[in-house]
Structures are given as C-alpha cells and as structure tokens.
Amino acid sequence: MTKMPEEQARHRKAPSDLMQIPIVWSYELLKYLRSWRLLASIAIVVAILALIYILPPALGRPYNGTDENVAIWVEDFSALNMSMPGLIPPQSFGTINRSMIDLDSLQLYVNGTTYPSNNGASWVFLQLDFADELPSFMGGSPKLNAVVFMENLTGSAVTASYDWTTSKEDFNSLFLGFVTILVIICATLFAGDALVGEFQNRTGYLIFPNPLKREVLFLGKFCASMTAGTLVVVLFYVGLALLSFLTVHGIDDDFLASMLFAVEFLLATTAVGYFISSILKGSTGAIVLTFFLFVIILPIVDGVSSFAGVKIESSVTFAANVITYIVLDPYPVDTSVEAFGFTIYSYYPSVSSAAIVMMVYTVVAMALSLIMFKRKQLTG
Structure with missing residues (x-):
C-alpha cells in the first residue's frame, strides 16, 4: 500500500x-x-x-464656471463668407471663447440693456465648423462658438453672461x-x-x-x-x-x-x-x-x-x-x-x-x- x-x-x-x-x-x-x-x-x-x-x-484655469458681462467683439457677418439658409439674413456676429456654453444660462446685453433672442428672431447661438477653411493642424478642433445677430450691432457695446464648462474632448x-x-x-x-x-x-x-x-x-x-x-x-x-x-x-x-x-x-x-x-x-x-x-x-x-x-x-x-x-x-x-x-x-x-x-x-x-x-x- x-x-x-x-x-x-x-x-x-x-x-x-x-x-x-x-x-x-x-x-x-x-x-x-x-x-x-x-x-x-x-x-x-x-x-x-x-x-x-x-x-x-x-493656476486660474478652472474646468467650469460662470462668466459675467464679458465683452463680445462684434463684426460684420460678411467676414465669415458663409450663408445661413432658413434664417433672416444675419448682419453681424460675435464669438465666445469657451468650449461648452450652457444655452439656458446665456444672456446678452446691448449697450447695457437685456437683448432677448425672441425665439431666434433677434439672435441665435451656433457652433461654426471651419473644417474645410481651417484644417485642424495643431491638434485642436477648428470650431467657433458664435452669436449671430439679425441686425447690425458692430458699433454697439455687446456683453454676455453664461455658465460654461470644458468639453469632454478638451x-x-x-x-x-x-x-x-x-x-x-x-x-x-x-x-x-x-x-x-x-x-x-x-x-x-x-x-x-x-x-x-x-x-x-x-x-x-x-x-x-x-x-x-x-x-x-x-x-x-x-x-x-x-x-x-x-x-x-x-x-x-x-x-x-x-x-x-x-x-x-x-x-x-x-x-x-x-x-x-x-x-x-x-x-x-x-x-x-x-x-x-x-x-x-x-x-x-x-x-x-x-x-x-x-x-x-x-x-x-x-x-x-x-x-x-x-x-x-x-x-x-x-x-x-x-x-x-x-x-x-x-x-x-x-x-x-x-x-x-x-x-x-x-x-x-x-x-x-x-x-x-x-x-x-x-x-x-
């Protein structure tokens, strides 16, 4: 055994x-x-x-926050060399230098007075894509957050207040x-x-x-x-x-x-x-x-x-x-x-x-x- x-x-x-x-x-x-x-x-x-x-x-660069009364430089819309079918011909536009904007919080002011959107009749917020005109050669997205105005506000003092956050991509x-x-x-x-x-x-x-x-x-x-x-x-x-x-x-x-x-x-x-x-x-x-x-x-x-x-x-x-x-x-x-x-x-x-x-x-x-x-x- x-x-x-x-x-x-x-x-x-x-x-x-x-x-x-x-x-x-x-x-x-x-x-x-x-x-x-x-x-x-x-x-x-x-x-x-x-x-x-x-x-x-x-270092002063948070991932989200609120911008109050930020000045927006307004230019003639013709500078974009683009058209927007279905809308009243835009006259001017301004850009917002943030990744993601909370549209519900976006409020515009012209010469210190609230400037409502009026369901898009006065202004609309768009993310413009310049993939064809401006290739992404620096490892970023050639996109622009813009407020498009239906009237010419190039000579007006335009400011904006909004909540923003960094995009998932960034x-x-x-x-x-x-x-x-x-x-x-x-x-x-x-x-x-x-x-x-x-x-x-x-x-x-x-x-x-x-x-x-x-x-x-x-x-x-x-x-x-x-x-x-x-x-x-x-x-x-x-x-x-x-x-x-x-x-x-x-x-x-x-x-x-x-x-x-x-x-x-x-x-x-x-x-x-x-x-x-x-x-x-x-x-x-x-x-x-x-x-x-x-x-x-x-x-x-x-x-x-x-x-x-x-x-x-x-x-x-x-x-x-x-x-x-x-x-x-x-x-x-x-x-x-x-x-x-x-x-x-x-x-x-x-x-x-x-x-x-x-x-x-x-x-x-x-x-x-x-x-x-x-x-x-x-x-x-």
Missing part, C-alpha cells in the same frame, strides 16, 4: 507546454504584485491624475498626453530586465535544467509583464473616466479607442523591452536603454522629421501619438508653416497606419527576442 504514491508519482505526466505557460505567468505575476515596481507604477498614475486635475484650477486630451510616458515607464519596469535577470541573477541555473522549454518561460514571463502593465494603464483610464464624469459629466466618444491603442503601444514597447533584455548582459543597461530609446532617441528622430519634411510613419513613438489625437474631432491633418525662413512640418499618424506599425513592432521584436533568448548561454 505504501508503494502506491511512489508508483503514481513515477507515472504522473508533466503538464504540457501549453499548460505550463499559465503556471509561469501566475508565478511571475505574483512577483510583480509583491514588488515595489507595481506600487511605484500605481503611485505614478495617482500623481499624474492628481497633478493634472489640480494644477489648472490652481478635458480628456489634457490627460491623455501623458499616457505614452506612462506606458514607457511600465515597459521599462516590467520588461527591461525580464530576460537578462535570469542570467545575471543566476536563476537560470535552477530553471533551465528542468523540463521547461525556454519558449514556455518566455511566453509566461511576457504575459505576466503585459498583465502588470495593462493593470496600470487600465487603472489610469478608470481614474480619468471617474474624473471626467465628475467634472464634465461624461467621456469622449473615442475614449475607449484611446485605451485600446494605449494597450497596443504597451504591447509593442514591452516586446522591444524583451528584445533589449535578450541581447544585453546587465539589468541596469537593459532598463536604461529601454527607457532612453522611447523617451529620447526615437522622439528625437520624430522631431527631426518636422524640419526635414519626412514623415517617419515607421516610428512606434510617432504612431503612439494616435492615443491622444484619436479623441480630437476632427482628427488633425498634416500641414506645414513658414517661420523664420524655415518650413516646419506637422505630421500626424493615421489611425490605420498607427495600429499596423505597433503590431509589426510587437511581432518582430517578440520573434527576435525569443530567438536570442533561446540561443543565449549561461556563463560564469
């Missing part, structure tokens, strides 16, 4: 390669959950959200500009030394002789790195969504698309981080190179293209700009401006090319890093 457990153990089959991947994943993920790196990443998320949310109001894009650096930090912390650590810390002497293929170890570790990084990125977007609902009562229509692109960028940077980790011999060098590659080296190349007039769509950091631009309506277009005797070009990745570039980086970097990891030998 006492021999049965020994006999069962002798005939028990080891888990298949496919079943071993979740085992490695859970072990590596548990290491991240207990490490300072995950805590540091979460602290960075909290710091970014808190600082961006607090600083603008502290509020979300203010935060999304920091997503790329957050993703790079995650890739650096969770991928930079993921492979080289097995050689530098000599843990490979315990792992490699066991019946565990390096492909299984690689995929398990990669999935754990992606899981940890995705947790941080999703936490950022959840926090931003809560702030957005609290402040501007919703999120932009393309908010989730931005998050998906952020995860794809994390996938690409993590794969490149694994490739760097597979070819270098020290953890410090791998971490530093991963960070500097995405923060300094590739952005410099992207910046030079603005002066050289060459659109480098193959750059993964250039493609990552879609994370922020995807929430802008309309989506910004390429353009050029003359300044100080130079032509400065502004380039923006298309949504489709950005997705393809990041996926290509992921596949190529993963394939190369796996090949290098399998060939790398323990020394010392």
Whole structure:
C-alpha cells in the first residue's frame, strides 16, 4: 500500500507546454504584485491624475464656471463668407471663447440693456465648423462658438453672461498626453530586465535544467509583464473616466479607442523591452536603454522629421501619438508653416497606419527576442 504514491508519482505526466505557460505567468505575476515596481507604477498614475486635475484650477484655469458681462467683439457677418439658409439674413456676429456654453444660462446685453433672442428672431447661438477653411493642424478642433445677430450691432457695446464648462474632448486630451510616458515607464519596469535577470541573477541555473522549454518561460514571463502593465494603464483610464464624469459629466466618444491603442503601444514597447533584455548582459543597461530609446532617441528622430519634411510613419513613438489625437474631432491633418525662413512640418499618424506599425513592432521584436533568448548561454 505504501508503494502506491511512489508508483503514481513515477507515472504522473508533466503538464504540457501549453499548460505550463499559465503556471509561469501566475508565478511571475505574483512577483510583480509583491514588488515595489507595481506600487511605484500605481503611485505614478495617482500623481499624474492628481497633478493634472489640480494644477489648472490652481493656476486660474478652472474646468467650469460662470462668466459675467464679458465683452463680445462684434463684426460684420460678411467676414465669415458663409450663408445661413432658413434664417433672416444675419448682419453681424460675435464669438465666445469657451468650449461648452450652457444655452439656458446665456444672456446678452446691448449697450447695457437685456437683448432677448425672441425665439431666434433677434439672435441665435451656433457652433461654426471651419473644417474645410481651417484644417485642424495643431491638434485642436477648428470650431467657433458664435452669436449671430439679425441686425447690425458692430458699433454697439455687446456683453454676455453664461455658465460654461470644458468639453469632454478638451478635458480628456489634457490627460491623455501623458499616457505614452506612462506606458514607457511600465515597459521599462516590467520588461527591461525580464530576460537578462535570469542570467545575471543566476536563476537560470535552477530553471533551465528542468523540463521547461525556454519558449514556455518566455511566453509566461511576457504575459505576466503585459498583465502588470495593462493593470496600470487600465487603472489610469478608470481614474480619468471617474474624473471626467465628475467634472464634465461624461467621456469622449473615442475614449475607449484611446485605451485600446494605449494597450497596443504597451504591447509593442514591452516586446522591444524583451528584445533589449535578450541581447544585453546587465539589468541596469537593459532598463536604461529601454527607457532612453522611447523617451529620447526615437522622439528625437520624430522631431527631426518636422524640419526635414519626412514623415517617419515607421516610428512606434510617432504612431503612439494616435492615443491622444484619436479623441480630437476632427482628427488633425498634416500641414506645414513658414517661420523664420524655415518650413516646419506637422505630421500626424493615421489611425490605420498607427495600429499596423505597433503590431509589426510587437511581432518582430517578440520573434527576435525569443530567438536570442533561446540561443543565449549561461556563463560564469
């Protein structure tokens, strides 16, 4: 009877390669959950959200408020070079420099006297779209909040009082500009030394002789790195969504698309981080190179293209700009401006090319890093 457990153990089959991947994943993920790196990443998320949310109001730029007796510069309507079918021919117009106006609170005054709309017979509020006349080349929306008057008020003192709030688009894009650096930090912390650590810390002497293929170890570790990084990125977007609902009562229509692109960028940077980790011999060098590659080296190349007039769509950091631009309506277009005797070009990745570039980086970097990891030998 006492021999049965020994006999069962002798005939028990080891888990298949496919079943071993979740085992490695859970072990590596548990290491991240207990490490300072995950805590540091979460602290960075909290710091970014808190600082961006607090600083603008502290510096005198709140996200909503009430404007009282704001002067409106009135011009002749013919300056707009447009017509408005169905309305009495407008004579003049004035603009209001706020993202979103509460129309129920909008009150106009002409020469100090209340100027009612009279159901649109005196004036109407419109959001004019200049997408054709003024392309969105600076990452913003070429739209104008305007009060159109049916009589000529160009010589009158026109003021307005109204409640206003920041648009969902403007509020979300203010935060999304920091997503790329957050993703790079995650890739650096969770991928930079993921492979080289097995050689530098000599843990490979315990792992490699066991019946565990390096492909299984690689995929398990990669999935754990992606899981940890995705947790941080999703936490950022959840926090931003809560702030957005609290402040501007919703999120932009393309908010989730931005998050998906952020995860794809994390996938690409993590794969490149694994490739760097597979070819270098020290953890410090791998971490530093991963960070500097995405923060300094590739952005410099992207910046030079603005002066050289060459659109480098193959750059993964250039493609990552879609994370922020995807929430802008309309989506910004390429353009050029003359300044100080130079032509400065502004380039923006298309949504489709950005997705393809990041996926290509992921596949190529993963394939190369796996090949290098399998060939790398323990020394010392």
